[in-house]
Amino acid sequence: MTDAETLYQQACKLLDENPNSRQALVWLCQAAEQGHAEAAFEVGMIMLEAEQPDYQAVIAWLEIAAAHKHRYAAYNLLRIRESIMGIAFDRHLPQYVRLAESGLLPAQLKLLEYYADRHDAEAVYWAQQVAGQGHPFGQYFLAMHHHFSDGPDLQRAFELYRQAAEQGLHVAHWQRGKMYRHGIGTPADNTLAAHHLRFAAENGFIAAQTLLADILAEQNHSDALKWYQTAADNGDRQARTALARHYLTGRLTGRDPLQAAKHAKIAAQQHYPEAMQLMGDIYRYGLGIKADAQTAEYYYREAAEQGSLSAYQKLLSDAALHHPEQYGRIKTAALYYQQAEQACRQALVYHQGRGNRAVDYVRARKLYLEAAASGHTEAAFGLGLMYFYGQGVKTDYRQAAYWFEQAAEQGHAEAQYRLARLYYYGQGVAVSLHAACTWLQAAIENGHENPQAFLYLLDKWRQEAGLAPVK
Template identity: 30%
Template sequence: MRGLLCPLAVVIAFATAPVLAQGDLLAAAEAGDPAAQLAIAERFENGDGVVQNYARAAQWYDRAAETGNREAANRLGRLYHAGLGVPRDLPRAIALLERAAESGKAGHLYDLALVIEAAQTDEAALTRAATLYRRAAEAGHLDAAVSLGVLLQNGKGVAQDFAEAAALYQRAADTGHARALNNLGLLFVRGDGVPQNYERAAKLFKAAADKGLPEALTNLGVLYENGFGVPQSDDLAAAYYRQGGQGVADPQQTDHLIYDVRLTPPPTDEAALKDLEKAARAGDPVAEFQVAYLVLEDDLRDPRRDIRAALMMHRAAEAGHAPAMANLSLLYFRGLGVPQDFVLGQMWLVLAGTSGFDGAAGLSAHWSGKMTADQINDAQARAEKKWAEWQNESP
């Protein structure tokens, strides 16, 4: 990867090769130390100092799990359930999660219950899931408390009990748990286990929506459309429906590109803009990033300008500019200036995170939810290959 000198009065730290692990840690892992193996696996899973790669994470989790490490068994089971880095294998996932749950750890109990509930619909399986959720909830696991509340609300695996469901939701809602806020709001809408109260429901939906829960945005839209607990407003209803469909409380989070906060704001006067464009034409990656950002953030769309701007963003990304990599990923996700391609979008997002862009994890959580496991695995393999190519080009 080649870093270029920038004529602007700014110094940009371009991506440098990450370090896999301290020599002692890697040596310990290779020698069979399960704690070291787990640590390296976590780095690959999270992209911490390495290019994120679930397949490599699974290999290290497997080695640690073979020694009896229950945390590794849990993490590996989750990967097998999702098909991330390994072929999806439900029996293998459940076996690993069962082994991990023997520890009695609340998170392990919850993960096993979640898979059992999702994979099986017979009453015995749902009863087992409810039992596991309850054990985890009693240990303070809020997600388990909310999941148990859902089973109680629907009478699945347990006797229907709206009052207990409401109590479980309330406990989690008091901590700001988005799903609990939304589910408690639904109980107030219907008057199940609590007095019917549309105003209370609207406040709960709004609190959940502010945390980005799409279902809460849609539920708010229903209240505004009908004037239940809020002033009737077709405009607000439409806005909440639209945001709920996009899956974000604030569409600005994904509709707008990212600016590099280490840089001064882009110039606005004509002379400075001409100098910036001249620097971009000369191949300065920071200038290319800034010019592309200005073009792509312009409300007036011109496909030809978008394509040229995307090319500049691509060149800045190839030069090692992490925010440019993040923006290029968004262009691929949205199909702006480039053909829409979620695999390439995720690839550039992985590279941005590896190169030090702090917002990669949040964006990845949003966009990977719209991808298949195979697409995510493909993106990570491409990212690792691209990173290796860059390192081979380095002097």
């Protein structure tokens, strides 16, 4: 054992007994000065944890370790130079690749994140390396690749989501829950769907909270109200509207028209069509408030213009009784939207492989286009996905941005999020940090997936754009 190794071992033993031992640090420094790479790395990391680190000294010690091929020292040097010195990640790409190719997992993860953010095919290679080390992020990204590629393998995606979910990755539970709910890559099973959705819901996934509530409501389970309320409090318009309906019908709780009107009004103010239709019912029949036929008609018309078929049915009923001259026009519009809704539902089956059916992108795109011609929000979003992932068509970011924007302008949270990323990276549109921040803010406010997880990203983008941080 060399003198340096002896000093290093003695220091480690002392640190095990007393993590704040100054003598241990002295011995580590002495070992490092004699060329002991691990000792130099330990000194650098100990100094980095100080309340006010001396970064120049930290870098000096890590450079000693890195010069002796210490991979973690080299990796931490890169991270410090980026986070403290402001050097762009791209400048260090070759160094990260060398570390990643040597098998260093943190470097592989950084490359996976870098390429995945840019929707670069290189991400698949690094996901394979990360997954090969059993890491859930690699498993999850590979699952997404198999799930959404031009030649999808839903069974393989389902299995990889399972591996990631078993390691506690909440977003993988979210994907498994949706696949069980809709029978994608597996027979539909609401019990297993609820099991996975609960993991995601308890960890802030708003859409999972609403979907879990839907399943529980179908089973007349009182917990549905709790999850609808949680999602509504987090800004989900669909959950807010569901609460209003349940307070009106009294199916899961005592009837309370006042509570129903309160929830419906909040969602209606957010331009959710089914909430506006419900507000029409509340005013039409005087449910918890004074009846007002004129206000009811206003809400029905607003809801119909946003594509609510139930609102069209109300307008048709009123026209038949009071405005027969309008009946034909309203009926034509209602049939138009009904056909669009049916086309979109069929498109979702072929696009996602719902009901454990084979994916057929050609038929899905044809049906989406038919529905999107009527301004159908979900159809526009579906087309955006197809052009973004190159599903049945050549990848075309310009077309993806166009269709995402159609859906985003109608309040589709995921379309807003995806459009934000296209603006940030300049894919299909000119780079615009302001537009990226605007759409990301909208997605967060509309409850996209797990809003809290995206707030850090919004702050980062706003800082880059010279905007004030999020309050």
